[in-house]
Amino acid sequence: MRAVLDRLRAQLAQDPQYFQQVYNFTFEFSRPPGQRSLALDMAQAFWGLLIPHGLEGRALAHVSAPDDDEDEDMEDEEGWKPEYLEWWFEFLNEKGGKGVSKDTWQMFLEFVRTIDARFEKYDTEAAWPSTLDDFVEYARGRLGVS
Template sequence: MPAVYSTQQKSAITQFISFTQLDRNTAIRALKSHGWDAQTAVNAHYGSGGGASTGSPAAKANLTKLFDRYASAADKNIIDAEGTMKYFQDTDVDVEGLESLAALEIVQAPTMGEMSRDGFVNGWQERNCETVDKQKAYIKNLKREMPGDKELFTRVYKYTFSIAKIPDSKGVALDAAIVYWGLLFSGPLSAVKWTSSNTPWLEWWTEFLNSSWKRSVNKDMWNETLKFAQLTLTDESLGFWNEESSWPSVIDDFVDWVKNEKRGGDKQAEVMDEEY
């Protein structure tokens, strides 16, 4: 009797084959060895010699040549905004989508819309993707994985701060932070959608910041917002929060605002506690 695979396992098989172009039986063996995690299995396949060696001089030469195709005429060690747009077109990356941030995280872009030679070569060499076709396939697979991969989401989220912040400063301008939060917390590829049937958290957060916060967003506030968002999705009553917790003051103020401005004191919170 043929083996019966779950919908998730069938999806993993399809993803593995799509990226590696290997046969179904090889895909199944690889996925079984890695807990049916398609991304891990693909990385292990290439890392173990199924593709070009990470340290291959030929792979590095190919990546260097590929970088030159998009490099700025003014600075050959930089792919500028125009070159990045062309590269995104060639790899099917939506510049306004969450995958653009994931792609820039791979190459550790120093700023939004710009890539360095070392970051590009090293980032793709580590993933054994020395051609546009392989990079395109890798990103395609990444897009499939992102909605269910909170570890990947967290990595992209934390990295985004570095490209979103104001040059030569320690913070992200509030208006820019709100735009990025909108993309990260509400995009179709997001693994952490900050809203629920009972509470439009992201909408409230944005409303509160626009009315009550006048400063830029520092790294601590950026990272703690993700932590706070995840907790609110598991405990909408905000039972995890207390005055002794070491949250940034802006989050403490937001909690007070939610309780008093949106929930009419503690009445709605009590109802939600009963629901839990």
């Protein structure tokens, strides 16, 4: 049993597809029957477990958004940093919401994978949940980026 758990833990940390499957399952598994959203404290607890694990093992390695500017190399672009998860929690607690929708849960994973470290390349015209739009403004403020 220990060997299987060690293997699954390693797979979760290193395999982006497996990580996404477990991540999406976590929302469905954790949501109370008949509810459409996950309580904020539950969402934060699961994010606190999953996101750092995926970052450490590279399952959440930064993926650059498609770049139309062919003269700039974006392969070494920095992405989500571990401390941003605490910012996310602070932002959500300040905002005062009670739950996290499935859309926000799923899009947050894509957001973590694709956002640049300074939140400068965030596309406000894309179909992100408004909570993520607001968080980008919050994070830019913390970074001193306009």
